[in-house]
Amino acid sequence: MSIRIEDISYYYERDTAMQVCALDHISAEIPDDQFIGLIGHTGSGKSTLIQTLNGLLKVTEGHIYYNGEDIDGKDFDRKALRAQVGMVFQYPEHQLFEADVLSDVMFGPKNLGLSAEECKARAEEALRMVGLEERYYGLSPFDLSGGQKRRAAIAGVLAMRPKVLILDEPTAGLDPKGRQEILDLIAGMQKSTHMTVILVSHSMDDVARYADRIMVMAGGRLLMYDAPQAIFERSEELEAVGLAAPQIIYALKKIREAGIPVATSALTVEEAAAEVLRAVRKSGKKAKAARRQVHV
Amino acid sequence: MFNSITLGQYYQTDSVLHRLDPRIKVVATFLYLVSLFVANSVAGYLVSALFLAAMIALSNVPVRYILRGMKTIALLLVITMLFNLFLTPGDVLFQLGPLKASKEGLILACKMGVRLSMLILGSSLMTLTTTPTRLTDAMETLMRPLRRFRVPVHEIAMMMSIALRFIPILMEETDKIMKAQIARGADFEDRNIMKRIRSMVPLLVPLFISAFRRANDLALAMEARCYRGGDGRTKMKPLKYEGRDHAAYAVLFGYLALCIALRFVKGMLPGFLGI
Numbered sequence: 001m002s003i004r005i006e007d008i009s010y011y012y013e014r015d016t017a018m019q020v021c022a023l024d025h026i027s028a029e030i031p032d033d034q035f036i037g038l039i040g041h042t043g044s045g046k047s048t049l050i051q052t053l054n055g056l057l058k059v060t061e062g063h064i065y066y067n068g069e070d071i072d073g074k075d076f077d078r079k080a081l082r083a084q085v086g087m088v089f090q091y092p093e094h095q096l097f098e099a100d101v102l103s104d105v106m107f108g109p110k111n112l113g114l115s116a117e118e119c120k121a122r123a124e125e126a127l128r129m130v131g132l133e134e135r136y137y138g139l140s141p142f143d144l145s146g147g148q149k150r151r152a153a154i155a156g157v158l159a160m161r162p163k164v165l166i167l168d169e170p171t172a173g174l175d176p177k178g179r180q181e182i183l184d185l186i187a188g189m190q191k192s193t194h195m196t197v198i199l200v201s202h203s204m205d206d207v208a209r210y211a212d213r214i215m216v217m218a219g220g221r222l223l224m225y226d227a228p229q230a231i232f233e234r235s236e237e238l239e240a241v242g243l244a245a246p247q248i249i250y251a252l253k254k255i256r257e258a259g260i261p262v263a264t265s266a267l268t269v270e271e272a273a274a275e276v277l278r279a280v281r282k283s284g285k286k287a288k289a290a291r292r293q294v295h296v
Numbered sequence: 297m298f299n300s301i302t303l304g305q306y307y308q309t310d311s312v313l314h315r316l317d318p319r320i321k322v323v324a325t326f327l328y329l330v331s332l333f334v335a336n337s338v339a340g341y342l343v344s345a346l347f348l349a350a351m352i353a354l355s356n357v358p359v360r361y362i363l364r365g366m367k368t369i370a371l372l373l374v375i376t377m378l379f380n381l382f383l384t385p386g387d388v389l390f391q392l393g394p395l396k397a398s399k400e401g402l403i404l405a406c407k408m409g410v411r412l413s414m415l416i417l418g419s420s421l422m423t424l425t426t427t428p429t430r431l432t433d434a435m436e437t438l439m440r441p442l443r444r445f446r447v448p449v450h451e452i453a454m455m456m457s458i459a460l461r462f463i464p465i466l467m468e469e470t471d472k473i474m475k476a477q478i479a480r481g482a483d484f485e486d487r488n489i490m491k492r493i494r495s496m497v498p499l500l501v502p503l504f505i506s507a508f509r510r511a512n513d514l515a516l517a518m519e520a521r522c523y524r525g526g527d528g529r530t531k532m533k534p535l536k537y538e539g540r541d542h543a544a545y546a547v548l549f550g551y552l553a554l555c556i557a558l559r560f561v562k563g564m565l566p567g568f569l570g571i
Contacts, residue, residue, distance in 0.1 A: 051475070056475050056479065079483075082479055082480075082481060083481060086479070087476075087479035089472065089475065089476045089479070092476065094473065094476075095473055095476040095477060095480075095498075095502050096502065097497065097498045097501035097502050107477075107480055107481075107482075107498065108481050111480060111482055111483070112481055142505075156480060157479070157480065160480065160481065
């Protein structure tokens with residue numbers, strides 16, 4: 001179940017004075033069971049790219065192959081593709097419309113033509129996955145809190161049992177606790193169901209912790225596509241396109257400049273703390289003075 | 297999904313028409329519509345068409361872009377023309393079942409088609425070259441005398457500008473929600489009309505909710521800025537006529553005079569011009 005992107009381009013308002021090239025000759029391969037972070041500044045083309053992946057936008061040039069089949073091919077079943085490649089848009093809670101949470105989550109499976117019992121079973125399973133308890137099922141989606149609404153909306157996509165789940169800034173507008181919860185939830189789901197997750201974000205800190213590989217987009221081009229450590233090594237290039245490595249990498253670099261030989265490949269605060277302790281213990285006495293510096 | 301609707305949208309570019317005072321554009325559009333109904337001969341329509349062509353040329357808006365807006369109302373145009381063609385009594389040209397197409401009907405249908413197209417092109421040229429804000433500014437100024445009759449001119453203008461401002465936002469919103477529901481397997485293109493109507497629910501409910509939410513936010517923001525209607529309100533950029541606006545008025549009245557003159561000399565025009 002892989003997605004292969006071959007030299008695709010996409011233009012908005014083609015052949016008018018307002019023509020904009022949103023995607024500029026992008027090629028990439030997304031294998032199975034991966035957590036991919038898609039990073040880019042506003043207007044870098046990341047939202048356009050994900051919309052081409054499940055056929056909501058038709059590429060102007062190039063081809064996208066899903067399991068080896070061209071998704072723009074004549075007899076390709078795009079409806080089936082959309083069931084397999086689930087898409088959670090930005091502020092997904094704005095798409096809720098049913099009278100109660102359970103029916104809303106059942107909307108997707110119903111469109112797949114499944115039986116009522118199967119729809120209900122899938123909806124309940126999805127709601128369990130996002131951690132919404134049974135007492136919420138009968139409530140109007142509009143009576144939920146912001147974070148709960150978002151979970152319900154994500155469940156609405158999960159209920160279709162997608163093989164690939166694309167999330168466009170799923171943490172936008174949430175408080176730090178809510179962000180962490182949603183991200184942990186997504187990462188946990190990826191591990192347990194082995195689906196491919198593509199997480200769009202403009203925050204490196206969000207993505208660094210979970211992603212197996214990171215795509216960096218700028219000006220409609222795919223600038224980098226690599227493991228997180230390799231990407232953050234190139235922090236100068238990231239800064240040139242208005243992005244940055246996670247804060248913790250900069251902190252580690254500062255520490256190294258201060259004379260403590262730490263590796264700067266840590267991705268999370270916990271890893272960094274362990275790395276600093278290791279380096280400090282290793283260099284013993286000499287580091288004692290430096291440790292004081294760090295604490296300052 | 298809504299890229300095809302260019303009718304009534306502003307087209308960003310620089311031209312004499314864009315720089316004109318919006319008031320003259322509103323007056324000119326109104327008088328142009330009147331002139332289309334003053335015309336009663338081929339010569340009259342020709343003059344109107346030439347005037348419109350000249351204005352389009354002056355506007356710097358690509359002709360293709362303007363014509364694309366016509367696509368939306370093409371069907372309406374065709375139906376109107378067919379009605380005129382078949383329902384006007386006169387010399388029968390040909391017959392389709394019980395329907396008789398007459399020579400008078402054909403002439404009337406052509407005139408009607410031309411008149412309607414120019415009407416729409418003319419008024420869309422105004423919106424293409426004027427930003428919604430300037431347009432409502434002009435409306436407000438032009439309607440100011442009505443305040444004497446207790447017409448809430450400022451409030452009407454404000455509602456208009458808000459409504460216009462929100463059209464693109466709601467379109468974008470519709471597009472977004474539609475995509476989100478398509479991604480959940482919704483089908484907005486079902487052939488079955490009942491199913492199609494029902495498929496609108498997942499689109500309309502979120503759209504209405506978001507419209508209300510936006511209206512609420514906007515009202516709050518306006519109140520936070522102490523908005524309290526039009527009394528004593530001044531403008532950051534008051535409208536002021538300049539040289540080119542006076543020239544534009546001269547051209548406009550010249551054109552109107554020509555149209556009226558042509559109406560009275562219809563019988564004296566040579567050949568087909570007098571039809």
